[in-house]
Amino acid sequence: MEKTYESNFISNEIETDLKEGKYKEVVTRFPPEPNGYLHIGHLRAISLNFEMAKIYNGKTNLRFDDTNPTKEDIEYVNAIKEDIEWLGYKWENLYWASSYFDELYERAVLLIRKGLAYVDDQNAEEISRTRGTLTEPGIESPYRNRSIEENLDLFERMKNKEFPEGSKVLRAKIDMKSPNINLRDPVLYRITYAKHHNTGDKWCIYPMYDYAHPISDAIEGITHSLCSLEFEDHRPLYDWFVRECEMNNSPRQIEFGKLLLSNTILSKRNLRKLVEDKIVKGWDDPRLATFCGLRRRGFTSDALKEFVFDTSVSKSNGTVDYRQLEYYIRDHLKLTTPRTMAVVNPLKVVITNYPEGKVEYLEEPINKEVEDMGIRKIPFSREIYIEREDFMENPIPKYYRLYPGNEVRLFYAYFIKCTDVIKNEDGSIKEIHATYDPKTKSGTGFKGRKVKGTIHWVDASHNMPCEMRLYDHLTIENDETKDLPVFDKLNPKSLEVYQGYIEEALKEVKPYDRFQFTRNGYFMVDPKDTDDDKIVFNRIVPLKSSFKINKK
Numbered sequence: 001m002e003k004t005y006e007s008n009f010i011s012n013e014i015e016t017d018l019k020e021g022k023y024k025e026v027v028t029r030f031p032p033e034p035n036g037y038l039h040i041g042h043l044r045a046i047s048l049n050f051e052m053a054k055i056y057n058g059k060t061n062l063r064f065d066d067t068n069p070t071k072e073d074i075e076y077v078n079a080i081k082e083d084i085e086w087l088g089y090k091w092e093n094l095y096w097a098s099s100y101f102d103e104l105y106e107r108a109v110l111l112i113r114k115g116l117a118y119v120d121d122q123n124a125e126e127i128s129r130t131r132g133t134l135t136e137p138g139i140e141s142p143y144r145n146r147s148i149e150e151n152l153d154l155f156e157r158m159k160n161k162e163f164p165e166g167s168k169v170l171r172a173k174i175d176m177k178s179p180n181i182n183l184r185d186p187v188l189y190r191i192t193y194a195k196h197h198n199t200g201d202k203w204c205i206y207p208m209y210d211y212a213h214p215i216s217d218a219i220e221g222i223t224h225s226l227c228s229l230e231f232e233d234h235r236p237l238y239d240w241f242v243r244e245c246e247m248n249n250s251p252r253q254i255e256f257g258k259l260l261l262s263n264t265i266l267s268k269r270n271l272r273k274l275v276e277d278k279i280v281k282g283w284d285d286p287r288l289a290t291f292c293g294l295r296r297r298g299f300t301s302d303a304l305k306e307f308v309f310d311t312s313v314s315k316s317n318g319t320v321d322y323r324q325l326e327y328y329i330r331d332h333l334k335l336t337t338p339r340t341m342a343v344v345n346p347l348k349v350v351i352t353n354y355p356e357g358k359v360e361y362l363e364e365p366i367n368k369e370v371e372d373m374g375i376r377k378i379p380f381s382r383e384i385y386i387e388r389e390d391f392m393e394n395p396i397p398k399y400y401r402l403y404p405g406n407e408v409r410l411f412y413a414y415f416i417k418c419t420d421v422i423k424n425e426d427g428s429i430k431e432i433h434a435t436y437d438p439k440t441k442s443g444t445g446f447k448g449r450k451v452k453g454t455i456h457w458v459d460a461s462h463n464m465p466c467e468m469r470l471y472d473h474l475t476i477e478n479d480e481t482k483d484l485p486v487f488d489k490l491n492p493k494s495l496e497v498y499q500g501y502i503e504e505a506l507k508e509v510k511p512y513d514r515f516q517f518t519r520n521g522y523f524m525v526d527p528k529d530t531d532d533d534k535i536v537f538n539r540i541v542p543l544k545s546s547f548k549i550n551k552k
């Protein structure tokens with residue numbers, strides 16, 4: 001069986017509903033507002049809606065909640081569709097809340113006829129001021145007791161563009177003293193003179209989310225409307241609208257805790273600021289936990305899904321450690337990627353006793369844990385590159401890598417010993433001179449002496465130069481409850497760029513190819529900035545982490 005969620009409180013509720021015959025089948029929906037890019041937090045909402053339907057042989061719609069024309073854009077619609085497809089989910093129907101504008105209007109007229117809605121002339125500030133608080137009841141609007149006829153007339157004229165923006169709203173007439181503030185005569189419609197991508201200039205009144213959402217769910221025959229926890233207090237209102245609008249279907253809203261990730265920024269408001277202020281290079285910057293960012297960084301959709309299935313679904317919001325996500329991607333790439341060597345930050349080593357002009361081809365398995373990936377040939381000659389940090393002129397205690405007089409093993413090749421340090425005029429290190437010992441060739445079973453350090457390398461005359469982009473956490477600390485600027489908490493080292501080298505065998509790499517580079521981590525060829533003249537690698541994740549999790 002394909003991996004999915006284990007049973008949780010939502011699947012339990014759905015099962016009970018089916019058993020008791022409350023619903024005959026399961027129909028869910030994912031209802032994004034096209035006003036931004038989706039991110040890893042949305043993965044919980046997307047996957048719960050799609051997976052719960054899948055488990056019970058039901059269906060899932062994708063519905064764009066496009067009721068706020070001033071904030072929405074087709075760019076976001078396309079990005080959202082692409083992301084959901086990338087995750088491997090197929091929606092049954094693609095719907096738009098705006099397709100229901102006529103019916104939403106008719107149902108609002110019904111509420112007015114039943115004496116359950118009225119036109120209020122108070123402005124937004126007055127409405128919010130008279131709503132009361134958790135400890136104080138709200139104050140009824142002076143327009144609350146308008147006659148049904150007058151309300152019908154005014155609402156129609158609102159629709160007919162007779163009133164300026166902000167001058168009137170339609171409100172439900174429920175209870176200004178309700179302990180639940182959402183029930184204190186919520187606004188159903190506001191006047192906005194904005195062109196809508198779907199309905200053009202037809203409407204100047206637009207429904208509010210709290211009204212449009214339950215009615216849209218009911219129109220589509222949604223059975224289980226799964227949404228995040230902040231809507232829990234809205235549920236009585238959801239049910240009130242479905243009941244009083246006399247809908248044929250009664251969907252059931254079930255809330256779950258939001259998924260948040262440590263060391264990153266997920267709130268739309270703050271993400272937008274990062275992009276607009278050019279602190280990152282766009283919505284798909286590989287440092288962002290947007291789907292397009294994660295995709296470009298090299299994460300696979302399967303790893304993301306496994307990750308989210310194993311996070312616990314509960315009635316409380318939870319921040320998951322970023323390292324947990326990294327664990328899943330490593331686990332996924334371990335047996336699926338070829339292994340090669342690459343040097344990120346190169347330092348040249350000249351092996352002075354190695355014959356000039358000679359080249360050896362060393363043979364190694366492409367991935368020693370996966371035999372059928374075959375073998376690769378690694379050229380080795382007199383000059384190689386090693387990692388700058390694998391050499392120290394004045395070694396600190398317990399430094400076992402290369403330093404003057406010390407011997408290390410080169411992966412798959414020989415022992416080399418540093419004999420000289422050659423400097424530039426400014427005193428910086430230009431290159432290292434070393435000697436090798438032919439007896440120590442890898443695979444020959446040499447047992448003469450031991451060395452403590454083994455380092456990776458790339459041949460200096462047989463290789464491909466490339467750009468290496470190393471990413472680290474976007475934020476040192478995050479508190480999503482706060483507005484930006486939280487820029488003092490951004491990690492100044494979230495991106496480091498190097499000009500490095502990869503093995504010659506990788507000459508033909510293509511965008512999205514992934515590799516494990518010895519000791520350096522998992523990397524993917526960047527799909528956007530790689531071209532005929534330049535290969536760019538994104539580091540998906542380093543190899544090691546001290547973080548252990550118990551995988552289910």
Ligand code: ATP
Nearest residue numbers: 031032033041042044045227228257258259260268
């Ligand atoms: P906004 O603040 O603009 O409303 P949003 O992130 O809620 O942003 P929506 O397009 O409304 O964006 O979200 C679509 C769905 O995703 C909603 O049903 C919401 O419940 C759910 N959702 C959003 N963020 C998370 C999250 N971090 N974890 C789980 N579900 C989420």
Ligand code: MG
Nearest residue numbers: 031032033209
């Ligand atoms: Mg929302």
